[in-house]
Amino acid sequence: MKALVIGGGGFVGPYLVKHLTNDLGYEVTVTKTVKETLNMDNVTVKDLDILDIDQIKTLLEEEKADYIFHLAAQSSVAYSWKNPTLTVDVNIKGCINLLEAIRQIDKKPRVLLIGSGEEYGHIKKDECPIVEDNVVRPGNIYAATKSCQNMLGKIYSDAYNLDIMMVRAFNHIGPNQTPMFVVADFCKQVADIEKGIQEPVINVGNLSAKRDFTDVRDVVKAYAKLVAGGKRGETYNVGTGHAVAIEDILKSIIAMSDKEIEVKVDPAKLRPVDVPIIEPDISKIKKEVGWEPVIPLEQTLKETLEHWRKEQN
Ligand code: A2R
Secondary structure, eight states, X not given: OEEEEETTTSSHHHHHHHIIIIIXXXXXXXXXXXXXXXXXXXXXXXXXXXXXXXXXHHHHHHHOOSEEEEOOSOOOHHHHHHOHHHHHIIIIIHHHHHHHHHHHSSSOOEEEEEEEGGGGBSOOGGGOSBOXXXXXXXXXXXXXXXXXXXXXXXXXXXXXTOOEEEEEEOOEEOTTOOTTXXXXXXXXXXXXXXXXXXXXXXXXXXXXXXXXXXXXXXXXXXXXXXXXXXXXXXXXXXXXXXXXXXXXXXXXXXXXXXSOOEEEEOGGGSOSSOOSBOOBOOHHHHHHHOOOOOSOHHHHHHHHHHHHHHHHO
């Protein structure tokens, strides 16, 4: 099988590429942005800007891939408040460019569009765990763009008979994630405190929000299963099915350190709008492609903290 991973220079891409090549034996081409560096064995790496449809068309014609994974995005909720235009451009215009390019090529690939659990937004209490056909009420700009991507995927799938599947991935975590995301941020701060380069005070945002955290290595296995066995035009939740309070995550990470650490709320880390609980129902993906996560949260937190301890050395 030949796979094309678009936007593979970020956090998830290298894990996905590794799974596709090492575990599944696929031939893989991965794209990155010009400013990124990506050194991976046994894969072809190409530069791509998804805002340029001609670049996408050339790439697709060269690759003739069986499967396309569309990871390219402005992926941070916090940053989407700061730069809404860029978020809309990359996440919506970039996606429509890809879909249009696919519509125009002869060899039609199976395509997985990566959306987000954030799309569900303002969840009502009786809607948890959230099923895929729940109403979406996005509560931030990133979520709105991903929700739009999902709709575009469905429209292109129905209107042009394209094999497009959509994912709503809930929070995924692991070593190498940027500290713009909460778990990496906490782990980096604890590692900095241990090294003595930060006061023994950890700065946090909203601790009461409950989110579902899945190890990125489980997440990429879900993507591989969905692109191969998912149903055209369908959306699948990817998560553990169990939301955890950010406060409990923080306590677990602090407990892994032998330092006395004070917790301080930093108003700069509070988001303009926060959704109290987001927890998916994952029965659809379990039933249709036989995926479920296996890596325990404690293990992921431990490995992420270890990653930051090594980074500081
Ligand atoms: O912004 P950069 O240079 O770090 O590159 C990001 C890339 N990207 C683009 N690729 C092509 N053309 C563009 N105009 C463009 N703008 C951004 O997408 C980055 O390498 C990649 C996304 O990686 P991360 O931000 O690390 O996201 P992650 O955690 O790997 O998530 C993958 C997907 C995203 O669609 C998320 O929204 C979703 O899973 O949760």
